[in-house]
Amino acid sequence: MIKIALIEDEEDLLDLLEFNLIKAGFDAVGFLNTKKVRDFIIEENPDLLIMDRNLPDIEGSEFVKNLKDEGFNIPVIFLTAKTAEEDVLEGFEKGADDYIKKPFSIKEMIARIKAVLKRYNKESNVLLYKNYKLDLINKNLLIDNETVDLTKSEFKLLKVFFENPKRVISKDEIAELLEINEKSVNVSINRLNHKINLIESKRGIGYIIK
Numbered sequence: 001m002i003k004i005a006l007i008e009d010e011e012d013l014l015d016l017l018e019f020n021l022i023k024a025g026f027d028a029v030g031f032l033n034t035k036k037v038r039d040f041i042i043e044e045n046p047d048l049l050i051m052d053r054n055l056p057d058i059e060g061s062e063f064v065k066n067l068k069d070e071g072f073n074i075p076v077i078f079l080t081a082k083t084a085e086e087d088v089l090e091g092f093e094k095g096a097d098d099y100i101k102k103p104f105s106i107k108e109m110i111a112r113i114k115a116v117l118k119r120y121n122k123e124s125n126v127l128l129y130k131n132y133k134l135d136l137i138n139k140n141l142l143i144d145n146e147t148v149d150l151t152k153s154e155f156k157l158l159k160v161f162f163e164n165p166k167r168v169i170s171k172d173e174i175a176e177l178l179e180i181n182e183k184s185v186n187v188s189i190n191r192l193n194h195k196i197n198l199i200e201s202k203r204g205i206g207y208i209i210k
Contacts, residue, residue, distance in 0.1 A: 002117065003044060006030040007037055007051035007060070008079070017050070017079075020106045026113075033057045041072060042167045048117060053080040053091070065094040071129040071165040071209075075120045077112065079104065127162040129209065132198070134162050141196070153178050154192050161199060161209040170206035 004026050008014040014030045021028035029046070031037050034057055040046070053060035064076050075097040082091070083101040091099045097116045100109055127134040133142040139155045141148040150158065160169060160177055171185045178188060189199055189207055199207050 001025070001027045002048070003027040003029070003046040004048045004050060004113070005037060005040055005044075005046045007032075007034055007049070007055065009033060009052060009055050021110075021113075024110050034060075034063050037063075038067070041067070041074060042164070045164070046074065048113065049074055049076045050079055050113075051076065053078055053082045053087075061091055061094040061096070064096065068095040073128050073162075073165075075116050077116060079109070127159065129162050129165060132162075132196075134158060143196070148195055150195070151191075153180075153188060154195070157188060157192055158196075158198075161207075165209055168202050168206045168208045174207070 002025075004021055006014060006017050006021070006028055008017060008030065009032050011032060014032065018028045018030045029040065029044075031040070033055055034051075037049075041049070049064070051060045051064070055063070060078060060080065064078075067074070076095055077098045077100060078091045078096045079100045079102065080087075080091075081102045082088075088099050088101075097120065098112050100112060125136045127136065131144050133145075134155075135142065136159070139150065139152075141150055141155075141158065156177060157174065160174075171182050174185045174188070175182045178185075180188065189201070193199055198210055200210050201207055
């Protein structure tokens with residue numbers, strides 16, 4: 001099921017959005033501010049973020065820009081009363097995939113959600129992180145458009161880090177992913193780092209992408 005995170009500080013509107021998205025077949029989770037959203041994205045890996053820009057703790061476009069700068073690769077729709085042309089342009093510049101102006105139609109919103117997800121899925125043959133681009137079709141890595149060849153296990157390993165930026169991946173999880181024993185995990189990480197030096201160890205916990 002498609003999982004959507006909603007950030008809207010008007011509680012009645014948030015409840016209405018959750019109700020209608022769940023009715024439309026989505027798994028919608030609402031937040032009144034951004035305080036727990038980043039952790040939710042890391043832990044639950046939602047498929048889409050829908051958010052207001054006028055929030056009590058941070059301007060919505062700044063929050064999205066920060067996420068994108070950190071390497072989070074998630075589509076975003078702004079749902080906001082900021083409707084001036086310069087506001088719309090700023091929203092797209094800071095990472096929006098679509099921009100819905102309030103007041104809005106629920107039917108139009110759902111149509112736009114489906115359009116963004118469809119477009120995003122077409123682009124999901126590539127995972128992006130900073131200046132790194134992981135090609136899921138050719139199974140190689142591009143750094144500033146320079147190709148780095150990866151073995152099958154290196155590709156699988158890097159893919160899980162790109163899909164989970166800022167999350168510590170445990171040795172158990174890596175061992176299961178690569179179908180190796182835990183003692184071989186360090187060797188696999190070192191081989192990958194010899195090529196790209198992108199994974200760091202968190203002693204006693206696991207590994208994380210830098």
